[in-house]
Amino acid sequence: METTAFFIFLFFHLGFLILGFGSVLVTDLYGLLWVRDHVRFTQLISVSGVTQKFIWAGWIGMVAAGIPLAILKGEVDNLMIIKLFFVAIIGINGLLLHYLQKKVAIYKKGDHVPNLFMFRLIFSLFVSQLSWWSALLIGFLHRHVSTVINWPEIPWLVSGLILATLLVIWGAGELLFKAKESVNSN
Ligand code: HEM
Structure with missing residues (x-):
């Protein structure tokens, strides 16, 4: 299971995790700032418009790297x-x-x-x-x-x-x- 290929896919799995989950946290942080009146609504919308694309890219990447990981794990x-x-x-x-x-x-x-x-x-x-x-x-x-x-x-x-x-x-x-x-x- 712990082969070179496994670790390569795990590396990509973690890389996409940072991209996807990091973007989720940024979006939520802006949501929280908006609720507390620290940023304008339009700012929240423009930030979430960008982070949304990164969240999808992260999720797709995690699934794409996760499938071979699961196959290698068996x-x-x-x-x-x-x-x-x-x-x-x-x-x-x-x-x-x-x-x-x-x-x-x-x-x-x-x-x-x-x-x-x-x-x-x-x-x-x-x-x-x-x-x-x-x-x-x-x-x-x-x-x-x-x-x-x-x-x-x-x-x-x-x-x-x-x-x-x-x-x-x-x-x-x-x-x-x-x-x-x-x-x-x-
Ligand atoms: C949002 C989606 C996902 C998240 C947040 C996630 C999260 C994680 C995390 C945190 C690890 C541990 C990495 C480490 O500490 O080195 C991991 C490992 C792993 N993930 Fe995912 N994962 C996701 C999707 C998937 C999918 C779709 C699959 C398979 C189809 C998958 C299969 C695996 C496998 C096989 C491992 C190695 C550890 C083990 O299960 O034995 N993951 N994942």
Whole structure:
């Protein structure tokens, strides 16, 4: 497993991790600065327009280097299935964030941004953080604690439960904020 080829792919895996995850952190930092009124909304939009491209490049690079790494390792254990679940969530959530990012660009300084839109944006950023940190932690555990971790016993069930929880929070937020909007418009 620990061949020269493995280490070369691991090097690229880590390089793309720095690019992708680093860009996620820069975007979130700007989001936080905007919430605390330290940067203008237009600044946040132009920064996230750039970082978004780096996040995609990092994610694609990680998957491209991760596949040969997994083949060379020759084992997909239970914890790895959970990691792949989070990698897939990053991709799907990234598409939703891309859509929100396009919509957010229509708001100008001083515009009222609807609560439903803010909920979607914050929820999507939360899912992004959760998935990146989880994939990162699992990758670290595999590399530095034990290469094979057959835990949890039923990874599909755990992944399904995490997905169901996220969908319930999303659905509840949609219902709540849509109901509030219709009350306000009456
Ligand atoms: C956002 C996506 C991903 C993140 C954040 C991530 C993170 C990591 C991290 C932090 C390491 C440890 C590196 C080290 O300390 O040297 C690692 C190793 C590894 N990653 Fe990933 N990874 C991702 C995607 C993938 C994918 C898609 C695959 C396979 C299809 C994969 C397969 C591996 C393998 C085989 C290793 C070597 C350690 C081991 O599992 O035995 N990774 N990853």
